[in-house]
Amino acid sequence: MQVPWSPALEGAAQGRSAILAGSPGRRSSGRIGLSRQIVVGGVRDESECQDEITATISDLLSIPRGFAAAFLRHCQWDPEHLQNEWFSDEGRRIRSAVGLLTTSPAAGRHAITVPTALNDMPLTCAICFDAYAPGEMRSAGCSHYYCHGCWRGYVHVAVTDAGSGCLLLRCPDPPCRVPVVRELVDAVATGADRARYATFVVRSFVEEGTSRYVRWCPGPRCALAVRSRPGSGAYEVACRCNHVFCFRCGEEAHRPSSCDTTRAWVVKSTSEGETAKWVLANTKHCPKCKRAIEKNLGCNHMTCGAPCKHEFCWICLGSWKGHAGGYYRCNVYMANPSEFDEETTRREQAKASLERYLHYYERWCAHGASMKKARQDLDGLQGGGLDRVAEEMGRQPTEMDFLLEAYAQIVEARRVLRWTYAYVYYLDPERDEVKRRFCEYLQGVAEESLERLHRCAERKSDDEEGEAEVAFKFEEYVPKLSNLTRVTRSHFAKLVEGFESGLAEVVS
Template sequence: MARGDGEEGGHCKRGRGAGDCKDNDDGENGPDKRCRVAAGSTCDDGEAGDDGTGDYNISGDETDGDGDGNDEDLIYYYSDDDEEAEVGASTIRCDDKRYVVLSEDDVHDRQAKDTAEVAEVLSVPPGFAAVLLRHYKWGKMRLKEEWFSDDRRIRDAVGLPADGIPVPMARSRRELVCGICFGRFSPGEMRSAGCSHYYCDECWRGYIHAAVDEGPRCLSLRCPNPACAAAVVRELVDAVADGADKDRYARFALGSYVDESGGRIKWCPGPGCTHAVEFVGCAGDDATDVLCRCRHGFCWSCGEEAHRPVSCATVRAWLSKNNSDSASAIWVLVNTKHCPKCRRPIEKNQGCNNMTCRAPCGHRFCWICLEPLGVGHTTCHAYRPRLDNVVVAGGNGVPAEEQRRQQAKASLDRYLYHYERWAANHRSLQQVLKDMAALDRSELGKMADTVRASATDLRFLTRAYEQIAGCRRVLRWAYAYGYFLDPVRDAAKRRLFDHLQSDANRSLERLHGCAERERKQLCAVAKCASSADIAGRYRSYKKKLENLTEVTQRYFENLVKAFETDLAEVKPAK
């Protein structure tokens, strides 16, 4: 998805003249308007001329596909809301941005700020404040309200002492006996968790090490005495644990700010990503896509990869379909026939039609007519109605087994059609993400040197790739939506779906081709061109890619809205 830091491109005005708009009353496309954008159309930035969306000629001239220099009129569909669209916002925008991406440092700073605030307000040490906040899932307001209502009850519930000393040392003048190793130690070598049970530093170190090995549960560690519920706080861990255990404990403590936030903050599930996402709006009950800084998109509601415009329920059904054995069972039904004697499914993998079933059956029969092979098998290719195993209810004289096979084949073909396109867009998305990573690493810098532009000026290229990635996600999951349209009941929706998908693919491929193929052409020509020539070509390419990005963004936003409303403009079948 494109981020909101881009420049504002040109919005085409509606009106008479070179670019006119009219209502589209052809039924299936709903209440959208149809705008014919021609060469010389007026744009918001006050410039007249090409809209930048024609085919780009690497010579620096913009021509139509025939190369005659005359721009062919381009038709784009948009709704009245398009004029409110913000250029450079999220690729598939929500009504407002409802989440914030946090780095590990951001999470650490927020955690430290919340802990310090609670420690100051409640007049407790930071270690105590952290224990209290974890108990209340880092909800500061509820903690404060209940603390000032009955602080003694809260202390007892979380195991905090009343005197407010996080790591009390023994004050006796004589040696004390460690409750674990039973060794004698001076009072300065004995510590407790705020209770009356003192242990030597070495035993504390081993006790904490064993707890840290068990994972985040170490954050709820209590006094080694089984009868004592005193909490082991961060100050005690820092005082006695070795370096590795202190680091691991700190990682668990940092993670608790996200993991125990009650779902308000979540870690990005992207491979190797350490960012977290805080949701600051109303999540709702259905799909809410989130795009992390690592460019991994995921759904806030279900945790799967970003899947607008389809619902979480549709995603679950589709993934279940992909992971189930039903597809294999359908393939067996379509591509095999049953032995007429033992009913075992048989796949024909050679050219001969004379089949022999495996032992112990051994039945020999004809693949075409399923009749036994023998001297009398001479009428295989002559039409002869079969009266056995016929579907009487249908009245069409088709054998029941053959009808089931035909239905299964149609079902498999429909599934494979949608699955292949779903998978193809996923592969394209992965390639786009690799290309974006390459741009970040070195390609943008190389292009900046080649076309003699600044890296900042090349942000339009990054936005275009982010737009492409977002559109690939939409197209991918739109095919899952299409699969669950009933071929008969939703026939009208299916026709509109196919039309919208086809237009969306064309729009996206045009943008993708400009961002990828024409960029490489520009860089190749720029290596041996003059400075003035390079500048002209670069400006032309930049204008075209920015306009294509904007047009594609608007189209896909309307596409998402159409699918999310279940193509509401199509009247339900009677």
């Protein structure tokens, strides 16, 4: 579904963005110009959007909103698809699919035109078998009436036990397929059940819709939905909870690494495959039973575990009985070591591969930890720490926004640097050697600029020793830190641009 982006929605989105940028207790923090889009979302926002789309379809087709919502769910919340379906055969096919009558039963006494119609004559409830006066029973839009108490219990069981299946609830009469829609739920259910039902409607809108512009924030303990504006070109978004993620794949923001590379790296860094590779690189197989053995002491005299108990030399893998030397050296001359060449080569290759992986993994983790710490520092400043710093310096808090900009830049730069290591890891070690060297050059320049900025933000000197405390003068510090922020932003923008272009200038 492409969410209709009307001028009204455009204005609403801009208004919500303003709310995010200046939400209570937080000042606006700058971003580093990498097509980052701050996106405002949330259950309430998406509920409003869903209501607006439903109202538009209701007015267009002259049908109750509950039925309009049922049609939209059937069409995966795609209003264009719904309109095509409706006008192709005057709605007969989609009415039948949803469960509404395809022809009006106007000839009958109980022809229903609304999904919450009250009975106009005394009737007996088909569930509790009590008699009710006119106006005390309701219908889902068919000719089957039930009392409010039975409807209330019916809806309660659905929203409690069926979960999102409550949106597919039908008339209690077994042969009847008429849907129970929002208006009827609101008319008969308790407040708690109405709230649960509304939550399932929003979940349906976000999860079942074909829209590429709405999805749940994957941040820990976050229950907000996030919407990206169509045509913005941005695919890294920031939720209200401060979690920044890729709108395409749902992983944490990972520029300049592609979504495919990121998925592969995440799987690799969390899988047991690397454990197996470590075993291959750091163990040898018993020559007799072929079980993997790790050498954990200095002695070369190895004894395989029960029931094998084979004794052999760790260095040459020969039987220990044939050794005349001491326990800590092997003096057996291998006249023809060809039988061990294949295993030795395989082991050395595995060890080299593991060392290469660990080189990038350790740096990926290190920048991740630094990013987390910088994020905590930024949150601390936004949560009141900035006011204390301003007070210490005899300044107004509004004069300290440059410090927030610097820390926001540090957080973002750490994130970018982190994912450059995943990017470089998947370059071919032989074919992409020149590209790898250029990547490392860009990494070095950007990282040097970042470290200079980080030291300055923490009020440390950036001289060669890096230990003398800065004579802290506000008038000198502001332009210095602001300039370092701009320089770092420029370096990282060039780094991202180069990596995402595939380093075409190097290849060509």
